[in-house]
Amino acid sequence: MRKLLVVLLALIIGYALAFPVVDRxxxxxxxxxxxxxxxxxxxxxxxxxxYKTVTADFLFxxxxxxxxxxxxxxxxxxxxxxxxxxxxLIVITDLDPYFEDPYYFGNALLTWGVGMYAQANRLLEKGxxxxxxxxxxxxxxxxxxxxxLNDNAGGAEFIKIAAQRPGAPSxxxxxxxxxxxxGQKTEIAVAFxxxxxxSERDERLKVDYAMRLDALKKILYLERASIxxxxxxxxxxxxxxxxxxxxxxxxxxxxxxxGMFYIDKDGSIKTTSKMAxxxxxxSPEKK
Amino acid sequence: xxxxxxxxxxxxxxxxxxxxVTLTNLFMRDxxxxxxxxxxxxLSFSGLLMVLFIxxxxxxKDIDKRTIYMVISRPISRTEYVVGKFIGLCLLIILAVLFxxxxxxxxxxxxGMTYDNPLAGFKWGVYxxxxxxxxxxxxxxxxxxxxxxxxxxTSFISLILTVATYIVGSTIEVAKGLMxxxxxxxxxxxxxxxxxxAVYFVFPNLSLFDLKIQAVHGIALSAGYLFWICIYWLFYxxxxxxxxxxxxxxxxxx
Numbered sequence: 001m002r003k004l005l006v007v008l009l010a011l012i013i014g015y016a017l018a019f020p021v022v023d024r025x026x027x028x029x030x031x032x033x034x035x036x037x038x039x040x041x042x043x044x045x046x047x048x049x050x051y052k053t054v055t056a057d058f059l060f061x062x063x064x065x066x067x068x069x070x071x072x073x074x075x076x077x078x079x080x081x082x083x084x085x086x087x088x089l090i091v092i093t094d095l096d097p098y099f100e101d102p103y104y105f106g107n108a109l110l111t112w113g114v115g116m117y118a119q120a121n122r123l124l125e126k127g128x129x130x131x132x133x134x135x136x137x138x139x140x141x142x143x144x145x146x147x148x149l150n151d152n153a154g155g156a157e158f159i160k161i162a163a164q165r166p167g168a169p170s171x172x173x174x175x176x177x178x179x180x181x182x183g184q185k186t187e188i189a190v191a192f193x194x195x196x197x198x199s200e201r202d203e204r205l206k207v208d209y210a211m212r213l214d215a216l217k218k219i220l221y222l223e224r225a226s227i228x229x230x231x232x233x234x235x236x237x238x239x240x241x242x243x244x245x246x247x248x249x250x251x252x253x254x255x256x257x258x259g260m261f262y263i264d265k266d267g268s269i270k271t272t273s274k275m276a277x278x279x280x281x282x283s284p285e286k287k
Numbered sequence: 288x289x290x291x292x293x294x295x296x297x298x299x300x301x302x303x304x305x306x307x308v309t310l311t312n313l314f315m316r317d318x319x320x321x322x323x324x325x326x327x328x329x330l331s332f333s334g335l336l337m338v339l340f341i342x343x344x345x346x347x348k349d350i351d352k353r354t355i356y357m358v359i360s361r362p363i364s365r366t367e368y369v370v371g372k373f374i375g376l377c378l379l380i381i382l383a384v385l386f387x388x389x390x391x392x393x394x395x396x397x398x399g400m401t402y403d404n405p406l407a408g409f410k411w412g413v414y415x416x417x418x419x420x421x422x423x424x425x426x427x428x429x430x431x432x433x434x435x436x437x438x439x440x441t442s443f444i445s446l447i448l449t450v451a452t453y454i455v456g457s458t459i460e461v462a463k464g465l466m467x468x469x470x471x472x473x474x475x476x477x478x479x480x481x482x483x484x485a486v487y488f489v490f491p492n493l494s495l496f497d498l499k500i501q502a503v504h505g506i507a508l509s510a511g512y513l514f515w516i517c518i519y520w521l522f523y524x525x526x527x528x529x530x531x532x533x534x535x536x537x538x539x540x541x
Contacts, residue, residue: 042465049457050331050497053324061313096324098504100317100406134406167405 038087041094048095056095060102063088067109077114085109086119093126100134103127107140113276117148128161135165136199139172142179143192152179171195186220186269211256215275218253222261222269225249236267292340293383300333300387307394308401319409322398323503326391327417330384331499334425335453337383338376339446342432345372347442355540366532369433373528376429384422388415410505416513417502423520424496428453430527431491437531437538455486456493463487491523 039047048055063085070077089106092099103123110120124141131137139162146155156179163172175195178188193213200206222240225248229237240261243249255261259273307325314321346369349355358368392414399409431452435445466475466483495516501508 042461046458046461046465049454050493050499051328052497053499053503054328057314057321057324061310064313064315096500096503098408098500098506099320100404101315101321104316131406133408136406 038084038091041091044091045095052095053099056092056099056102059088059092059095060099060105063092064101064105077109082110082114082116086116086123089123093123093130097126097130100127100131103131103137107144111144111148113274115148117144120144121149128158133166135162135168135172138162138165139168139196142176143189146179147185147189147192150185155179169195169199171198186216186223190216190220212275214256215271218255218261219269219271221253222249226263226267226269230267237263239263290341293337296333296337296340297383297387299336300329301390303329303333304390304394308397311394311398316402316404317407318402318404319395319399319407320503322395323409323414324499326395327414327421327499327502330387330391330418331421331424333387334380334384334421335428338380338425338428338432339449341379342376342429343436343442343446343449345376346433346436347439347445350436350440350540351442359540365535365538369437369532369535370528373429373433376432377426380422380425380429384418384425388418388421391418408505409503410507413498413505413507414502416508417498420496420498420516423517424493427491427493427496427520427524427527430524430531434527434531434534437534452490453493456491457497459483459487459490460492460494492519495519 044055044059045052067077067081067085070081086106089102092102103126106123107120110116110123121141121144124137124144127134127137128141138158142155142158142162144155145151145158156176159172159176159179162168163176171191172195175188175191178184178191190213193209193216197206197209197213200209222243225243226237229243229246229248237243237248240249240252240263244252252261255271255273255275257271257273257275259271259275261269261271264270304326307322307329310325311318311321346355349358359365363371392411395409395414399407428449431449432445435448435452436442439445439448463483466480498508500506
């Protein structure tokens with residue numbers, strides 16, 4: 001009996017000593033593949049049996065936690081991260097094509113600063129087909145086509161679809177009409193975002209959009225000054241300080257995303273932050 | 288509540304329901320959908336555990352422990368014995384699903400109150416229809432247990448056979464879909480095609496009763512669909528119970 005107790009005690013101590021080591025090795029092993037495995041949609045569907053909705057929940061929570069962690073740690077996402085996210089969202093929306101969150105999340109992360117417009121739009125198109133009662137997805141798709149891809153006609157088409165869906169705000173009809181006029185890109189984008197803010201009810205997201213609207217309004221301000229400069233002098237301003245020096249603007253506004261506004265080669269106003277919460281690293285992650 | 292299994296499963300289900308609202312915090316907009324999805328999954332899974340653990344012991348234990356002699360020596364037929372056991376199990380399923388179903392709606396209701404999403408299509412009518420379908424699916428699984436209990440002599444084998452049938456029944460629709468898609472470069476031999484078609488016909492298609500996606504998004508199904516799956520259910524459980532009774536009638540007990 002005493003012998004057994006001694007052996008037990010020795011084993012418990014050994015276990016307690018080994019535990020942190022095992023834990024460390026395990027967390028290293030986990031970090032190496034922390035994004036988690038993605039299986040082909042059909043295989044996941046087969047394995048999920050009757051638990052498809054809850055599998056979609058799990059996969060979405062895993063992806064949003066991974067990216068949420070990146071955003072709070074202010075880490076840049078790699079192109080492999082983004083590809084992983086997209087593949088995940090495809091699987092999730094195959095399991096439950098009516099699930100709103102993956103479309104919404106995918107659109108938010110794959111566009112600004114990341115530039116995976118084709119993927120974001122493919123995802124949104126899937127959502128537009130499935131969620132026939134939802135005006136927001138065609139609205140986002142229309143915005144992407146207009147703003148990122150300079151496809152005004154394609155954008156207008158989806159804004160019209162959005163306008164016909166239940167609960168759609170009334171500004172969509174006029175927006176679709178404005179899209180057919182070329183130019184005025186930033187003005188239209190400002191109108192878009194004002195509409196988004198009016199219809200958004202989540203306070204956190206409202207703050208997010210207000211920040212983007214603020215940035216766009218500043219760009220619009222600089223653009224108008226730049227156009228005025230060109231009209232007066234007949235050439236593009238070299239940089240923003242020229243505008244300030246010659247009195248076209250009182251000061252160079254600060255980018256709410258922490259970047260710096262600058263004049264691009266084609267004369268358009270851009271910002272180094274790309275107005276994104278998540279930005280992609282310049283070089284892809286090494287395998 | 289004499290059964291410890293039942294008690295344990297209920298506790299597990301109640302714990303899962305109470306976590307549902309906390310888990311919905313991981314999501315952004317479709318909160319009611321996530322709550323409904325978690326609630327229905329908990330209900331369906333705990334119901335399945337209950338049917339498997341209680342059902343497989345109903346007849347097999349009688350045979351195992353030889354208490355069946357007490358029954359067959361009474362003036363009731365073996366058919367009545369099988370049908371009686373099945374009806375008893377069905378009553379238990381109805382009561383348990385009714386109880387858990389009512390509780391499952393609490394987290395869904397709370398989630399709907401905390402975040403009002405105008406784009407959510409959730410409807411209570413479809414939600415409760417999905418709960419009725421879960422009860423029907425569980426009763427179908429119960430009929431499988433009755434059938435397998437009649438042809439096997441130990442509860443373990445009938446459990447394995449039922450679980451295997453459940454897995455095939457839950458996946459066969461996707462498997463058949465794979466065959467129908469006709470991917471480029473993938474050749475499915477005629478034999479394989481015929482085999483899948485045969486399995487599709489013989490095994491119960493449990494996906495018919497899985498209305499979770501419709502329930503969480505409030506997508507109503509036609510009355511015709513609901514009517515015809517009831518017909519399907521009636522025939523399938525009928526065949527299983529009659530088959531089980533027939534085997535029991537002819538079976539010799541050592």
